[in-house]
Amino acid sequence: MAIQLLESERIAILNGITPSELNDWRNSVLTHERLQQDSAEQLATDATDHFLEGWPMVGQKNWLSLLENRLPKFSTKEMSDSLKGLTNNQPNIWLIGHDSTVQPDHSELKNWLMEAEITLEENSLDPIEKTIDWSISSDMEGTIISTEQSAHQITTWTLGNGMTVHFKYSNQAPGKVYYSLVGKNGLNALSSEESIIARLALPAIGLSGLRNLDGTELQQWLGNHSITLTPYYNFFSRGISASSTSAEVDTLLNLLHVSLTEGSVSPKTWDSVKEQNENYLKAHLNSSSKNWLGIVDSALYLNDPALRTLELQELESITPNGIQNIYDTYFKGAQNYTLAIVGDVSLDKVRSEVLRAVATLAKSEHDSTPPSKTRNYPNPTSSVTLAVSGNGTQSASVVLRYSLSKTKAVQFTEVELALMASWVREELTLAIREKAGLTYNISAVLDGQTIFQDSYTLIISTNTDPANTKELIEEIDSTLTALLTIQPPVLKVQNWLDSMEADHKQALNAAEQQAAVISGAEIYGRKVAKSFEPLTVSNNFTPSFLTNALRGFLSKEAVRTQLTWLP
Incomplete structure (x- = not known):
């Protein structure tokens, strides 16, 4: 093979x-x-x-x-x-x-x-693409209720159908335009049964194609016209990210309109998607990673159906009608969507295209979900230590997670908590890689930045010789405990902050990333303009803040999860 x-x-x-x-x-x-x-x-x-x-x-x-x-x-x-x-x-x-x-x-x-002998094909050209008309029609007249000019040259329109559209000119990618459509709430707003269906709904609909193009023909057409179109449905949100040349911005927004009004699933396509997933799940039952994924599902995801591994009988219960219902209810039309358009195209052109293709989307009957019906990202409620074997390699994987309720960390900004993670990573690298020689690489990152996560989590992960697992974990614990008695040097803290700010600036340099940041600001509880401002710490910040922040993650109020995956 x-x-x-x-x-x-x-x-x-x-x-x-x-x-x-x-x-x-x-x-x-x-x-x-x-x-x-x-x-x-x-x-x-x-x-x-x-x-x-x-x-x-x-x-x-x-x-x-x-x-x-x-x-x-x-x-x-x-x-x-x-x-x-x-x-x-x-x-x-x-x-x-x-x-x-x-x-x-x-x-x-x-x-x-x-x-294995394969014969050369007579020609290497793409198959002749079908003719497709992406024009749209709507009974609605597009209207803009209000226009706002904000910092960082961002123009915001509130549309008559309830959608919000942001536009920012950027020639960072000359001749290109990007958009990011984000709807607040994703799988976290669905019931267990709906979550299971929604996880496979958009892949099935996407592979079914649009209008007279099947999935393969659609992807070929998009590729030939340098257009990308990627719908998604995750725990926190749902939406579409897309791009095209500036000359095709009208087609790009027509495709947005069509994607939000004409999506459907082909029973034949669903059979194919289901078969692929059945094969994966059957292979999973006999795989070496089964036990590891099992403890991840139970210990970290708390068996939430939006995140855990699906079961074969759950896959069998999904029908094309169920998929269509998810699309019609939670994805179709003008819902609680925020659209960000960034690229090398004029404000007047974008405004006219938004009025024509976006403002004419009919308002969905299901345009938002009450907060009382959403759930936060699962987080362990009690400390646990788990280990399984069968990773198929010669090293052991170790993950330590320290979760602290956001109510216990209100005195620190997210930038300060990220600085704490940088400090922990540098000190663990020195102690465990350079001095003890127990690993080649060790990471420490902070998670929990969305509004749907009620805890911040310090995640430490590394690999080591299985014989050194116990020593490595003890060394991590002792290093972290020792840090509670000191504070990092001022110069080092400034260097970490400078490095974070450089990464922040570089990420925001890309037009595509700007669109994602603008459209997703609400998911992270930020004002749009705030996302473009330099990273800062509190006015009264001192390096001792990092020591005190770490103390919270190591306290009895935090939840410690220790996972080890052995050969």
Whole structure:
């Protein structure tokens, strides 16, 4: 099977790159590079390459400019010819396995290769795409009730159908536009039965396609037109993220309208999705990770149906009608949605398209969920220590979680708690990796920033030799206890804050990320403008704040969960 897969890939290369594949690659490269900035490490690497190999020293800004100028000029023929030159010869195949693996003899290898032979296709072009009309019609007249200009050049429109739309101009990705649609409340607003259906509803509807295109044809059409369209439904929210060229912004918002009015599931597609998930669940029953996922489901997710592993009988109970009902009730129409549009397109153009394609969405009968009917993200209520075996590797995975109710941490800002995690990570790295040599890497992160999480959680995770598991956990505990008697140096705290702020700025440099931050601000309990402001600490902040914050996570009021996954 492995040889057949490799041969399939080699023949696919010889067949040539399709226009949609080239577009996808080009877009992914540019998206990645637009997020990058010059760093001291990268500049040092560039200088070394220049000195040793004569490679030109090109800063990130000039490098991006070169890519934006050159990549659009690449043709499928040019790329395919280059690849054929590299792969046209017969490949050498090396089989590498464990010492205990029985090695095939020459005749077996020859048979495998003959079975894997795949014939070159006559042409390498994408299939001819279907003609599709994305025009929309609505009985509603689109209206804007109010317009607000806020900080950071963000324009906000409140629409007559109750939706809120934010627009921010950005040429960070020239000729591109992004949107992020977010509806407050996701699986946390559904019953147990609805949660199970909703987890698979959007994948099934997405694979069913739109209008006269099935799922495969839709993805091909989107790729050929450099458009992305990704619906989602998670614990906290539901919505769509999408992008296109600036010239296609009208089509992009037409697709938003169609996605929120015409979604449906094909019974045939659902049968295929169900079969894939059945195969996964059956494999899960016999997998080495079954016991580990079992304790994660019970100890961390408290067996919440929105998060835990599904059961086969639950999958069997899902029907196309049930999926359609989830879409019609919780996804369709103008619900409690916030739409953020960011990109290289004019304010007037966006306003006219919003009036035409977004403000004309009919208001849903189910446009919000009362807070009394939502539930917070599950969090362990009592400390527990659990260990299972069967991870299939030669090392043990250790996860320590310290959860503290937000009511016990009101005196600290989230920035200060994140600084505490940075301090813990640095001190654990010094004690456990550098001094004790018990692990190669150890992380400490803070979780709990959404409004649907009633606790902050300090999560420490690492891997170690199974024989050192007990010693490692004891070393973590003793290091954390020792930190309660000291406070970090002022200079180090400032360095951590500077690093966090640099990461914050770099993330917000991307137009796509700006759209996500604006649309999701409510989920994190923030004002939109606040998300764009520099990270700060309290006016009376001192490094002792970090010591006191850690004291709360190690106190009896916190819940400690210790999970160990052994070979």
